Amino acid sequence: MERASRQSRVAKLPPRERILDAAEELFSREGIKAVGVQAIASRAETTKMALYRHFATKDALVEEWLRIVAADYAAAFDQAEASHPDDPRAQILGIARFIADGLPEISHRGCPFINSIAELPDRTHPARKLIEAHKAGQVRRIADLCARAGLADPDEAATEITFALERAQVSAQNRSIEHGAEPLMRIVEAVLDRHSPLKAAP
Numbered sequence: 001m002e003r004a005s006r007q008s009r010v011a012k013l014p015p016r017e018r019i020l021d022a023a024e025e026l027f028s029r030e031g032i033k034a035v036g037v038q039a040i041a042s043r044a045e046t047t048k049m050a051l052y053r054h055f056a057t058k059d060a061l062v063e064e065w066l067r068i069v070a071a072d073y074a075a076a077f078d079q080a081e082a083s084h085p086d087d088p089r090a091q092i093l094g095i096a097r098f099i100a101d102g103l104p105e106i107s108h109r110g111c112p113f114i115n116s117i118a119e120l121p122d123r124t125h126p127a128r129k130l131i132e133a134h135k136a137g138q139v140r141r142i143a144d145l146c147a148r149a150g151l152a153d154p155d156e157a158a159t160e161i162t163f164a165l166e167r168a169q170v171s172a173q174n175r176s177i178e179h180g181a182e183p184l185m186r187i188v189e190a191v192l193d194r195h196s197p198l199k200a201a202p
Contacts, residue, residue: 016054018044023065028109032062032119062116063127069112070134077141088148089192092161095142096188099165100181103172110173138162151195160191 013021022043026035037058041051055061080094113131120128139162146154146161168184171177 015044015046015050018046019051019054019061020065020068023061024068027062027065028112028115032116037061059126063130066112066116066127066130066134070130073134073138077138088145092142092145092149092192093185093188096161096165096185099168100184103168103180103184106169107172107175111169114170114173146192146195149192150197151192152197153195157191157195161188164188164191 019040022040023035026040026043037048037051040061041048044051051061055064076098077091077095080091080098083094084090113135116127117131120131122128123132139158142161143154143158146157151157164184164187168180171180177183
């Protein structure tokens with residue numbers, strides 16, 4: 001049933017999107033190194049020649065796939081901002097909720113960034129550099145929200161929140177902790193409370 005549903009959906013996509021869809025599925029399930037170009041082309045119901053017309057190398061395809069994954073995370077920040085335009089604390093909690101709600105999927109497929117970094121030891125690899133830039137950008141964006149929320153030390157708060165979000169994903173992936181969503185939310189809330197300025201006594 002799943003196969004038929006995927007076929008009907010993917011058949012409507014242009015060739016480039018079919019290739020990216022196939023790459024996403026195979027890279028997530030089997031890893032970057034284990035998946036060859038021919039397997040991606042076959043899954044996309046196209047040819048290697050057609051694949052290379054859209055992506056000059058496999059590395060270029062990996063980079064574009066991770067760029068799309070990064071855009072999905074950036075969209076979560078944008079959605080949190082749109083939902084709580086004047087409440088940076090609520091935006092931070094919205095981002096944490098996005099990560100928390102995604103933990104069950106990560107427990108099955110793993111985090112694409114963690115998995116990819118493990119397979120890309122060369123820090124000059126374009127996909128590796130993309131991941132590092134994406135992660136650094138997330139920290140800066142969280143720090144900006146912490147500053148707008150009036151936290152006493154926004155950079156330190158952002159560091160602690162990032163540690164919590166990253167640890168939760170790793171723990172979900174290695175299945176050391178089950179049902180980590182609500183504990184993650186409590187940890188992020190505690191960080192925000194601890195860094196909030198103390199209210200003056202009446």
